[in-house]
Amino acid sequence: MNEQRRQILQMLAEGKITADEAERLIDAIEREQPESPPGSALRPKPRPKYLRVVMNSEDNVGADGPTRINVRVPLQLLRAGVRLTSLIPPQALTQVNAKLHESGVPIDLTQLKPQHIEDLIEQLDDLTVDLDDPGTKMQVFCE
Amino acid sequence: MIPHLVTYRQRRHDGRWLRVYVPVLPVVLLLSPLLLLAVLGGVVACLIFGVSPVGALRGAGRLLWALPGARFEIEQGRMAVLVSVR
Numbered sequence: 631m632n633e634q635r636r637q638i639l640q641m642l643a644e645g646k647i648t649a650d651e652a653e654r655l656i657d658a659i660e661r662e663q664p665e666s667p668p669g670s671a672l673r674p675k676p677r678p679k680y681l682r683v684v685m686n687s688e689d690n691v692g693a694d695g696p697t698r699i700n701v702r703v704p705l706q707l708l709r710a711g712v713r714l715t716s717l718i719p720p721q722a723l724t725q726v727n728a729k730l731h732e733s734g735v736p737i738d739l740t741q742l743k744p745q746h747i748e749d750l751i752e753q754l755d756d757l758t759v760d761l762d763d764p765g766t767k768m769q770v771f772c773e
Numbered sequence: 774m775i776p777h778l779v780t781y782r783q784r785r786h787d788g789r790w791l792r793v794y795v796p797v798l799p800v801v802l803l804l805s806p807l808l809l810l811a812v813l814g815g816v817v818a819c820l821i822f823g824v825s826p827v828g829a830l831r832g833a834g835r836l837l838w839a840l841p842g843a844r845f846e847i848e849q850g851r852m853a854v855l856v857s858v859r
Contacts, residue, residue: 650846679842680842694849694850694851694852695849695850695851696848696849696850697847697848697849697850698846698847698848698849699846699847699848700844700845700846700847701844701845701846702842702843702844702845703843704839704840704841704842704843706838706839707836707839707840707843709835709839710832710835710836710838710839711836713832713835714829714832714836716828717824717825717828717829717832718824719822719823719824721823722822
């Protein structure tokens with residue numbers, strides 16, 4: 631066990647941080663310092679299973695305190711969701727296309743195949759979005 | 774694997790937590806007559822709107838199977854809501 635991990639567990643035991651915060655800190659350490667036992671260089675990187683969206687905002691505009699959002703969505707759920715798009719009847723897609731054109735969004739949804747969306751989700755594995763604003767921090771990543 | 778337990782937690786204004794644990798399988802069994810009606814209604818709706826009922830059932834099943842591991846946590850000031858599916 632390395633020193634940083636020991637300190638986090640110590641803070642957890644002392645009640646200075648919550649179990650969720652400890653988990654996040656340990657995850658962050660593991661991302662920064664991936665363990666590399668001998669022979670692991672050739673091992674393929676484990677596939678991420680979840681899409682995480684984390685937001686911490688200290689802004690108090692119109693609210694009674696800081697805002698924190700932590701969402702974890704299984705990538706399998708995204709895949710299952712996009713497969714449902716193949717069930718949309720063609721006439722409904724035509725109507726949606728017409729409304730999109732009226733709104734100035736020239737996207738032809740009939741050209742969007744489920745395979746394309748699945749490819750998009752496959753590539754989400756490497757996605758990392760970090761938004762830093764004074765008082766607000768947002769992260770989108772796969773884990 | 775279908776979800777086993779859905780946890781709902783809500784922090785009240787006095788700081789106390791309301792915790793609701795929903796065991797999915799017993800609840801599904803309890804509501805199975807209503808679910809059967811809902812499935813029948815869904816199949817009829819699929820036929821009316823020209824959607825494949827088999828595809829819709831398969832898609833709904835996939836969504837259900839993929840739910841374990843989902844977690845939604847929103848906290849604003851003293852209010853906090855957490856929904857977790859295991």
